[in-house]
Amino acid sequence: MATKNNIFKRYLNEYLSASRKRQGEILDHVCDVTQMHRKAAVRKFARLQMRYDSWLDKRGRPPTYGPEVTSALRTVWEAGNEVCGELLHPVTNEYIDILIRDKMWTHLPDATAKLRQMSEGTMKRRVSLFLKARKRRSGISSRKPSHLKQIVPTFTGPWADKPPGFGQIDTVMHSDTARGDAVYTVNYIDAASYLVIPHAQFNKGKQATQKSMKAIQDMMPFPWLGAHPDTGSEFLNWFVKDWCDAENIELTRSRPGQKNDNMYV
Template identity: 30%
Template sequence: MSLTEKRAYLEAIRRRYQQASRGNKSKILDEFCAVCGYNRKYAIRILKKRRAKKRAKPGPKRWYDPAMLLEPLKAIWLATDQMCSKRLKVALKEWLPHYEKEHGDLDDVARFRLYGISPATIDRLLKPLRIDHPTKGLSGTKPGRLLKNQIPIRTDNWDITQPGFMEVDTVAHCGNSLAGDFVWSLTMTDILTAWTENRATWNKGATGVIAKIKNIEKSLPFTLLGCDCDNGSEFLNHHLIRYLMKRGAPVQFTRSRAYHKNDNAHVEQKNWTHVRHLFG
């Protein structure tokens, strides 16, 4: 009989033994010793014991009150354009004094908790709010399949030492449907300096997009040296290839991997702060 089976048998008869009369206890004890092979004195001792309560697993106690922290945390999170939790933890030290000036002083406990809050706790508290405050809009990117092989993929940033290497993307202003004609925003962001230019174009045909890129290039305080785009057909077309690469000083033209938005993280961030946050 295994130890586990003996323990299970002990738990099964313990209560019956403790409630039995003197004579019945002797019979139960005889049976228990015969089945498990225990010494009689030892068997009496363990049968008399009360069942041990399970101890809770050790771990950190929750030292924050969600209701106390959620209101200031939500206000600062929205004011910082819905920062990720790791960045928001650092930003709290800068933003909390301004929050208190606007909304009144927090008590010492709440302030102490907010300064010491972890990114994981921030994520837990803000999880319900992220559903009501989505940051992702409709995607209007349609792949330009024919020219993918002619335009190399850039999977990491150039070894940037000077301005001029830019990321480009478009944002649709279409409401809840991509059907029909509407305005698109064209955004170009320099990787080194974060210099950003925005233009509006009706639809996103190659002619209109190239006209806006030309207009942006004329207004740049530096020379355009590189252009990195997603896989949308507004960029992967012969017209833009000719404009960027068939010139005296060709512009380095690359594209990101499909479904890897972080490849164009700089312009994606500006799409939110400079376009979606202002115009929807």
């Protein structure tokens, strides 16, 4: 097709300024080379005459889901805790109905209808772009988790010198699959007294983990002086770090991949 366009563009100026006889000769030559019907060639020259120099051919069908549908999908994705497309697709209509009921849905009816009809494969591709945008990094920031690992010191022992209130903390998952939310237990083991305090939570998010740590602190018979997790993101984040600083809880961590740094869990 690109070759045909080049042929028509090559003879366009001559065809437009030529006499009727010369136009017939040009049409005979172009139709012989491109194997196009004569009337189709005439219409092709007419279309090229009406185009401006910077015209770009847009072949194929127009996109079904425009920016307004993508914006509506992002609203549902954020309301659904930013899960993957496979998990979001079965509950999309339910989220839309809830947001409409609570008068929190601001998207047009046409975009809403298209989002309800979106296939799982299309939703997976669109959501993957959201996830890539979240993971994209630029420049240097003191709020990145990688920089936070440099701020939180490592501790390898000895544990025998620690008074009551210093202990290890970790999460244990109660599910046979890592997909989606599940029940976790945040376990605290005190270094000096061997006190064990568990607290259950529904997922592994930073807010749920901080609430579990607060519940563990309330159940302690002595002040909580230090928490020693591994390098898991549920503990090594600024939300938990700021809470520990406010409660005067010393936060240390294990070295990545060094299980001997852990005390019991």
